Amino acid sequence: MMRDAFIVDDAAGRDFRLNRRVLVEPAILEAERKRVFDRSWIYVGHESEIPDPGDFVTRKVAGRPVIFCRDSAGSVRLFLNTCRHRGARVCRERRGNSNRFYCFYHGWSYANDGSLAAVPGADAYPDTFDRSLLGLMAPPRLDSYRGFWFASFDKAICELHAYLAGARDYIDLVVEQSASGSLTVVSGVQEYDIRANWKLLVENSFDDYHLHSTHSTWLEYMKDSGVDVTVPKGLLLPKRGVGKDLGNGHAVIDNLNFRGRPVAAWIPVYGDEAKPAITAAKTELVARLGPERAERVANTNRNLLVFPNLMINDGSSVTIRTFWPATADRMEVTAWAVGPVEESPVMRKVRLDSFLTFYGPGGLATPDDVEALEQVQEGVGATVDEVPWSVMTRGISKAGEQLNSDELHLRTFWRRWNALMTEDAAARPDAG
Ligand code: FES
Numbered sequence: 001m002m003r004d005a006f007i008v009d010d011a012a013g014r015d016f017r018l019n020r021r022v023l024v025e026p027a028i029l030e031a032e033r034k035r036v037f038d039r040s041w042i043y044v045g046h047e048s049e050i051p052d053p054g055d056f057v058t059r060k061v062a063g064r065p066v067i068f069c070r071d072s073a074g075s076v077r078l079f080l081n082t083c084r085h086r087g088a089r090v091c092r093e094r095r096g097n098s099n100r101f102y103c104f105y106h107g108w109s110y111a112n113d114g115s116l117a118a119v120p121g122a123d124a125y126p127d128t129f130d131r132s133l134l135g136l137m138a139p140p141r142l143d144s145y146r147g148f149w150f151a152s153f154d155k156a157i158c159e160l161h162a163y164l165a166g167a168r169d170y171i172d173l174v175v176e177q178s179a180s181g182s183l184t185v186v187s188g189v190q191e192y193d194i195r196a197n198w199k200l201l202v203e204n205s206f207d208d209y210h211l212h213s214t215h216s217t218w219l220e221y222m223k224d225s226g227v228d229v230t231v232p233k234g235l236l237l238p239k240r241g242v243g244k245d246l247g248n249g250h251a252v253i254d255n256l257n258f259r260g261r262p263v264a265a266w267i268p269v270y271g272d273e274a275k276p277a278i279t280a281a282k283t284e285l286v287a288r289l290g291p292e293r294a295e296r297v298a299n300t301n302r303n304l305l306v307f308p309n310l311m312i313n314d315g316s317s318v319t320i321r322t323f324w325p326a327t328a329d330r331m332e333v334t335a336w337a338v339g340p341v342e343e344s345p346v347m348r349k350v351r352l353d354s355f356l357t358f359y360g361p362g363g364l365a366t367p368d369d370v371e372a373l374e375q376v377q378e379g380v381g382a383t384v385d386e387v388p389w390s391v392m393t394r395g396i397s398k399a400g401e402q403l404n405s406d407e408l409h410l411r412t413f414w415r416r417w418n419a420l421m422t423e424d425a426a427a428r429p430d431a432g
């Protein structure tokens, strides 16, 4: 066995192993910043976060502070939040609306199209000082798909549309929940840290194998609320879903719904008052999309990974979740709830309840996931020399369809990650 390989991927030997070094070594994190994050399309934000000219939000994308904004002419922009003078942040608010970004250090100010608008004491600069060359800098690529905006620091990366590959169909299934085709990020955000490597949350976010063991508290709660969560006899896990490779490292678990969905599957925990609105939403879906597609949109749950670090969990609510490595053993998680812009208040309430009670950092599921991931990190970190490999072979010997509780979708992520981490950069067409 190659001791230094990141993964062992041996189809003939039905073996797939992960070298635990990739979860603990700072040098590997440094390499993945360049090779993985800087060579992918990275999720920035949703168009509904900046609906009006002048709207902006600030956040980090691929480790850089950015301003995601709509300029006064209405175009979506993304700027690196660093002053061209000496580097201070030019926007220090989380969100707002402004024509100008004003650097508090020496007072340079920038229009919301990025151009340098004013320089205090400009007469002290020489003739060669050219304001037109000193606007805010932007990542080389910015594009959107159905309201979801992505950036890339790789100027030669393929078009976003091609990059998303099979993930586009799954984004479509989210957008089609809206009669107007418009989603909105519901104001407010969940932010929390996990003392674990960021790739563990990729795995965990669509690892159905852990449902019954990790989430027994939540399953008991659902059962007590009148939801059928029984496992068919003879199966370790319900055969209620499949795992799929969607190309370019993207993957999904695609499950039959057994719990509620605000669009459009009512369950008793939602309360009787929510029933008419949810029934009406289903009727609207059938009228607009036909019975088959409506069933697909309304009554299947999908946990979608857009490589490398965007998860769209479309279940009892729709959650957009990104996470960034702070260090090799700590990540910063951000999660937003998203829903049809026109949905009724009672459905919005159901959605936000689920966002909080299931996915929330204090909910019935996420704390158990966090505990599991932190235990993994602790175990792996302390024993990586003695116990170097993790096992990831569920379903590997099967031809055809893979279950949600198999690990094809996890292997899909790791294969792409490994390809980027080991490719010969000099051989890239844009090299040099
Ligand atoms: S650093 Fe921004 S004006 Fe000097």
Ligand SMILES: [Fe+2]
Binding pocket: 204, 210, 214, 215, 365, 369
């Ligand atoms: Fe979980």
